[in-house]
Amino acid sequence: MKQNQKKAWLFLAPALICVTVFSIWPIIRAFMMSFQGGPLINMQFNGFANYIYIFKDPDFWHAILNTAIYAFLAVPIGLIISIALAWWVFSKIKHQAFFETMFFMPYVTSTIAIGIVFRYILNGKYGMLDFCLRAMHLPAPDWLDDPSMSLISLIIFGVWASLAFNIVILMGALRNIDPNYYVLADMYGASGKEKFWRITMPQLVPTLAFLLTVNLIGAFKIYTQVYALFNGVAGQANSAMTAVFYIYNKFQVVGTPGVAMAATVVLFLFILLVTYLQRKLMKKVNS
Template identity: 50%
Template sequence: MRKLKYSAENSPQAWLFLLPALIIIGIFNVFPLFRTFIISFQKGTLNNLVYNGTRNYQIVLNDPKFHTAIGNTSLYAFIVVPVGLIISMFIAVTIYEKIRYKDVFETIFFIPYLTSIIAVGIVFRFLLNGDYGFVNYLLGLIRIGPINFLDDPKMSMFTLIIFGIWSSLAFNIIILLSGLRNVDDSYYKVADMFGATKKEQFFRITLPQMIPIITFLLMVNFINAFKVYSQVFAIFNGKAGIADSATTAVFYIFNKFYVENRYGQGMAAAVILFILILIFTVIQNFVLKRISK
């Protein structure tokens, strides 16, 4: 008698258990994605949309503001993600190896992740204020400044990047610490026996073992960086900096859809951003897999 092999994909009970989650994903994730794609080919009001062909895509792709938004978003992503990850790794390794009460410091570093980004943005606005900000006070002690972090168009992206790096640390540190705990201590014991330095242990043991965690963080952080909006809204009090100097792709989509009421153009920009994120994610995964081999 032939023994039947169990397959979860062919089990009606398995699909029954998955059905509630699939329905929620379909309604709140898949359907909006298809709806966005459809509206990107239409014009008019939400109650009276008519087909507009590829005109919306032509307008968005030829819009200098969209080019600026994509440029600012790329600048933000390619600085915030690697710099934030390097700083996070340094802090995580320091906590794991040199700090005695690890749980206390883990809690301290994780608190910003639980705090509303708007509330943190308000605090940063006070810290970076050109007249009475604490940062300018400290810079004044070494005879630098005052620097107009918030109201100078040339400083808008720098301010946003600093805020982005800080806001990315909490999540990165917690994930990296969980990865460090899973590295087998026997590797370090053998390395100590052969006289390997801490630097050699980090680059030959810790870093290779942490590649899967780092790959995950790079992918998640880059996707989040390309979708940056809350940080801009918080740090510049609901605006995209002076003269829209810190406009990002999502802020551009928001303005097109909710401010200018150009729904088709806003959705066309959203589709373009989605395609760019998808392409970059595929390329990133390919490169990271090749590096990790």
């Protein structure tokens, strides 16, 4: 009602101020800085020079390619494994709350701490993974120090890290499916595979669309995992360089904030485009 509008805006004001100061203004400021050059304390307008620089920089395209490969491999693989584990716990395990807690623990654990553990697991000399591979007489690559294996190691880390959040969300979605669907399916003699593909998966489409969107956005913004896994660098010879790590390097290490902000704007538009296409695709699948 009109008489309550002033009170509503009053209650919304703190949240709107926080969103403006910490979300909207940084985006506007980054866009403005992308057209400026020089040090951070004395930036001057330089037109499209920063955009021309990054589009000609092979390191930028290498970072974008690594980020795209990571996103389009780690996210689908992580979702497939999450669905399998969530369905297995939901349909086969009695003490579901215990397993949900165990699965969710990595999500609330520091990524840096997990990265340190993974550095020991993937170490080429004394790592647990290579020890197991050698015991089975399989090739044991140097996961962290071999440039050709850096991105694969990052994908393994990313897939494992994404399972916690995905499984808990999927478990909640599975509980919301009407059990009468499964009762009717049993009455008509449906197999477990038929129940999964004809009942469970169609009901999970909205949840999967949400998880796909969140995971894709998170994958394109990956930075902490790279920093933690490779001890502050982007792998040997920058083999695991990602877009956000490139932005960090240009801003903090090289000292060219304008170039970093230009890369930020390009990455923002790229994420926006991918998210839009993904949402359109999921709407067609849902319909």
